[in-house]
Amino acid sequence: xxxxxxxxxxxxxxxxxxxxxxxxxxxxxxxxxxxxxxxxxxxxxxxxxxxxxxxxxxxxxxxxxxxxxxxxxxxxxxxxxxxxxxxxxxxxxxxxxxxxxxxxxxxxxxxxxxxxxxxxxxxxxxxxxxxxxxxxxxxxxxxxxxxxxxxxxxxxxxxxxxxxxxxxxxxxxxxxxxxxxxxxxxxxxxxxxxxxxxxxxxxxxxxxxxxxxxxxxxxxxxxxxxxxxxxxxxxxxxxxxxxxxxxxxxxxxxxxxxxxxxxxxxxxxxxxxxxxxxxxxxxxxxxxxxxxxxxxxxxxxxxxxxxxxxxxxxxxxxxxxxxxxxxxxxxxxxxxxxxxxxxxxxxxxxxxxxxxxxxxxxxxxxxxxxxxxxxxxxxxxxxxxxxxxxxxxxxxxxxxxxxxxxxxxxxxxxxxxxxxxxxxxxxxxxxxxxxxxxxxxxxxxxxxxxxxxxxxxxxxxxxxxxxxxxxxxxxxxxxxxxxxxxxxxxxxxxxxxxxxxxxxxxxxxxxxxxxxxxxxxxxxxxxxxxxxxxxxxxxxxxxxxxxxxxxxxxxxxxxxxxxxxxxxxxxxxxxxxxxxxxxxxxxxxxxxxxxxxxxxxxxxxxx
Ligand SMILES: Cc1cc2nc3c(=O)[nH]c(=O)nc-3n(C[C@H](O)[C@H](O)[C@H](O)COP(=O)(O)OP(=O)(O)OC[C@H]3O[C@@H](n4cnc5c(N)ncnc54)[C@H](O)[C@@H]3O)c2cc1C
Numbered sequence: 001x002x003x004x005x006x007x008x009x010x011x012x013x014x015x016x017x018x019x020x021x022x023x024x025x026x027x028x029x030x031x032x033x034x035x036x037x038x039x040x041x042x043x044x045x046x047x048x049x050x051x052x053x054x055x056x057x058x059x060x061x062x063x064x065x066x067x068x069x070x071x072x073x074x075x076x077x078x079x080x081x082x083x084x085x086x087x088x089x090x091x092x093x094x095x096x097x098x099x100x101x102x103x104x105x106x107x108x109x110x111x112x113x114x115x116x117x118x119x120x121x122x123x124x125x126x127x128x129x130x131x132x133x134x135x136x137x138x139x140x141x142x143x144x145x146x147x148x149x150x151x152x153x154x155x156x157x158x159x160x161x162x163x164x165x166x167x168x169x170x171x172x173x174x175x176x177x178x179x180x181x182x183x184x185x186x187x188x189x190x191x192x193x194x195x196x197x198x199x200x201x202x203x204x205x206x207x208x209x210x211x212x213x214x215x216x217x218x219x220x221x222x223x224x225x226x227x228x229x230x231x232x233x234x235x236x237x238x239x240x241x242x243x244x245x246x247x248x249x250x251x252x253x254x255x256x257x258x259x260x261x262x263x264x265x266x267x268x269x270x271x272x273x274x275x276x277x278x279x280x281x282x283x284x285x286x287x288x289x290x291x292x293x294x295x296x297x298x299x300x301x302x303x304x305x306x307x308x309x310x311x312x313x314x315x316x317x318x319x320x321x322x323x324x325x326x327x328x329x330x331x332x333x334x335x336x337x338x339x340x341x342x343x344x345x346x347x348x349x350x351x352x353x354x355x356x357x358x359x360x361x362x363x364x365x366x367x368x369x370x371x372x373x374x375x376x377x378x379x380x381x382x383x384x385x386x387x388x389x390x391x392x393x394x395x396x397x398x399x400x401x402x403x404x405x406x407x408x409x410x411x412x413x414x415x416x417x418x419x420x421x422x423x424x425x426x427x428x429x430x431x432x433x434x435x436x437x438x439x440x441x442x443x444x445x446x447x448x449x450x451x452x453x454x455x456x457x458x459x460x461x462x463x464x465x466x467x468x469x470x471x472x473x474x475x476x477x478x479x480x481x482x483x484x485x486x487x488x489x490x491x492x493x494x495x496x497x498x499x500x501x502x503x504x505x506x507x508x509x510x511x512x513x514x515x516x517x518x519x520x521x522x523x524x525x526x527x528x529x530x531x532x533x534x535x536x537x538x539x540x541x542x543x544x545x546x547x548x549x550x551x552x553x554x555x556x557x558x559x560x561x562x563x564x565x566x567x568x569x570x571x572x573x574x575x576x577x578x579x580x581x582x583x584x585x586x587x588x589x590x591x592x593x594x595x596x597x598x599x600x601x602x603x604x605x606x607x
Contacts, residue, residue: 009443010180011188016042016159017430019179019194020423021166021220024053025415026200026396028148029114031158033423034198039430041423042159042192043152044181046201046215049160050149053202054212054374054397055412059257060291061138062412068112069135073119079134084108087409092585093606094292095404096545096598097561098233101583103401106383107409111417118416121154122147128341138261140342140349144412164190166219167521168446169197169227169392172436176227176391180446184518187511191443195433196391196426199224200419203375203397204529206473209314211242211253211371217522218529220398224379225528229387231566232400234377234529235536235547238407239302239479240294242371244313246355254348254356255318255368256294261338262331263289269301270317270365271309277301277316283596286607291408292599294373299548299596302370302479306550315369320360332357370479374411376403376546377533380565385422391429395422400563404580405545453520459505462519468496469526477534482551486538493531501527532573536564539575543595555592 020031023045031043045052066082069075091104119137122129127143152160163184170178176197181190204218225231241255258265269277279300287296301316311317320328336346336353346353359366378400385393396415403409453459476489501524506516542556543549562577579587592598599606 007440009189009440009447010191012190013193014042014161014190015193016040017195018042018423018426019044019192019197020200021045021179021197022053022200022202022396022398023047023049023051023162024055024200024202024396025118025144025148025412026202026398026419026422027198028151029416029419030198030200030393030395030423030426032151032155033420034427035155035158037424037427039427040159041157042161042194044161044164044166044192046163046165046184046219048162049152050145050147052213054216055148055415056141056145057212057253058139058141058144058412059253060260061132061136062115062410063136064112064115064413065108066134069131072112073116075131075135077131077133082134089585091402091409093604094406094408095402096406096555097557097585097588098236098404098544098563098580100401100563100581101585102383102581103381105583106421107402107414107417110421111413114416114420115413118144118147118151121150124154125150130338130341140339143342165518165521166192166201166223167450168223170438170442171227171389172439174228174390175436176389177436177438180443182517182521185513187514189447191438193438195430195435196393198385198419198422198426199379199392199394199398200396200415200422201398203378204526205237205372205375206469206526206530206533207372207478208470208474209242209244209251209369209371211240211251211373215522217526218375219522219525220394221378222525222528224387224389224392224394224398225532225566225568227389227392228568229389229392229394230380231532232377232380232563233404233536234400234532234566235540235564236376236405236545237372237533238294238374238376238546239298239370239372241297241368243366244311244315244369245367246359249351249356251371252348252351253371254351254353255366257348258335259289259293261335265320265328265331266322268319268322270319271304272311272316273309274317275309277304280596282600286599295406295408295546296596298370298479298546299594302548305370306478306480311367313367313369315367317365318368319363319365321363325361328360332360374407375529376400376405376407377536383421384425385418386425391433393422393426393429395419405547450517450521453504453506453517454509456503456505459503460500461507462504462516462523465496465500465504465523466519466526468500469493469523469530472496473530477530477537479548481537481547481549483538486534490531490534490538493527493534497527497531532566535573535575536566539564545595548595553594555595555598557588557590557592561587
């Protein structure tokens with residue numbers, strides 16, 4: 001056996017039992033759960049723990065069922081009539097029956113204890129979570145981040161390695177035996193030798209208008225796929241109202257956060273010509289001020305934008321002029337007061353809201369676009385967070401299965417419930433397995449692949465390739481899709497894969513904090529995710545949830561309550577379908593005219 005330490009392929013070797021990847025909710029809870037099962041745990045994260053990933057971007061809140069909010073979390077004003085059964089029912093229906101129901105049960109049943117633990121961490125870290133009946137807590141993104149940091153602080157036995165990007169999983173005979181990482185600042189390559197790995201690396205976001213963190217490139221999804229895991233539901237991506245104006249607030253989610261917190265305030269939606277976008281009253285009634293408004297805006301605004309009726313920056317205008325000045329002033333004051341718990345008075349996150357206030361009070365329209373927030377698709381897992389690859393577990397947004405075609409409930413709750421379960425499962429696996437060696441030849445070939453651009457001359461920049469992926473995703477894979485657009489995007493992705501990716505070169509030849517190098521590895525991952533998404537979107541010849549097709553507007557339950565599963569067959573994507581797992585609620589039948597008519601259909605019993 002060749003000694004890894006002296007081989008020169010990597011700079012360092014770190015040995016552990018469970019490697020938790022990701023410094024946000026899924027990674028931290030996995031690490032804590034594994035530690036409590038008495039195994040050695042290392043947590044590695046591309047960013048800082050509690051200061052990276054999308055949890056810190058959160059703006060709405062998170063929830064459990066009302067009964068658990070009362071009994072497990074001790075919220076006296078929680079509404080116990082909002083039971084676990086009701087929550088289950090909502091999630092399955094909101095998912096358009098694409099959820100695997102065993103996954104929804106895991107979310108509903110296992111989340112309260114972990115949510116309560118996070119709230120306790122938050123309390124001890126001095127964070128304020130505002131409880132709103134029946135069962136939601138509102139806070140700033142930093143509250144979740146600071147609570148997670150507290151969780152790590154209270155478990156000092158967890159070895160934490162930050163600013164280190166995991167590049168690929170290492171396998172031996174199909175079993176995961178560790179991962180290769182890059183210390184972003186020093187450029188050192190680190191081989192993590194571990195008996196189990198939990199991926200908690202978040203989702204992917206390939207579009208140009210961003211409200212997410214910028215490095216949401218689906219690293220975990222792509223590396224799991226390369227290691228033999230299956231992906232599912234990759235065609236479903238959720239977008240919501242994201243500021244285009246005022247210019248300095250572009251990318252902020254304040255328009256949605258205002259809607260969520262100022263439910264008495266009405267707004268009209270206007271297209272680029274100033275004409276009203278027609279949104280049925282019943283839809284406004286069931287969606288405004290709730291997270292269902294995300295899908296409603298994707299559908300109604302998205303249609304207008306795709307038809308060429310968008311604003312100059314590709315959005316719509318929100319017109320608040322039907323409210324009285326007094327009502328607007330009062331509501332804005334309440335909003336600023338509520339958020340002054342977490343931000344400076346009059347600010348949302350770091351941004352001064354005075355220009356927004358001025359525009360609203362002067363009846364000026366606010367330009368808003370659709371920024372993608374959350375990927376429902378990801379690694380196929382079961383309710384124990386097994387990926388099907390021995391030694392590999394996954395949790396949080398990197399997975400698929402709970403929210404199906406559309407997420408209305410909480411990504412934050414998902415990351416906690418799944419992370420904790422994945423940590424327990426990984427620890428259990430560790431206890432029943434013996435240590436396997438790292439395959440040096442695999443390690444060498446990964447290192448060769450990721451260092452190739454250092455020697456390349458006059459190639460293309462990885463940053464440019466990233467822009468090209470965003471451009472083609474915007475054009476064909478966005479909120480209103482059709483066969484021609486998707487095919488064009490798939491062809492362009494193939495071109496990027498064959499004619500750009502292999503010719504990436506770096507201007508900066510240093511390994512220390514080389515952003516081009518990080519981008520090179522990220523675009524490779526993003527490309528895998530988008531290709532999977534576009535292929536699935538082409539296969540699904542109907543509309544469902546966040547997959548909205550202009551050429552197949554109908555939601556066809558009779559033929560398409562199916563999950564699209566993507567397998568890695570000799571580095572090619574093989575697509576198959578299977579019915580979602582049913583544990584309680586029989587699969588739906590019939591057809592709906594479009595994705596929003598689905599919610600109004602009396603047979604569904606949603607309203
Ligand atoms: C603007 C916005 C608002 C949102 N608001 C809400 C809300 O109000 N309520 C709600 O429930 N959900 C909300 N969400 C969704 C929610 O934030 C996510 O679903 C949740 O954060 C996912 O948690 P996670 O732990 O799976 O991944 P993330 O929170 O995204 O964390 C991923 C972690 O993995 C690390 N990582 C990534 N790649 C690598 C790699 N290659 N190697 C090592 N580490 C890596 C990252 O640095 C990060 O630490 C919002 C999302 C956005 C973008």
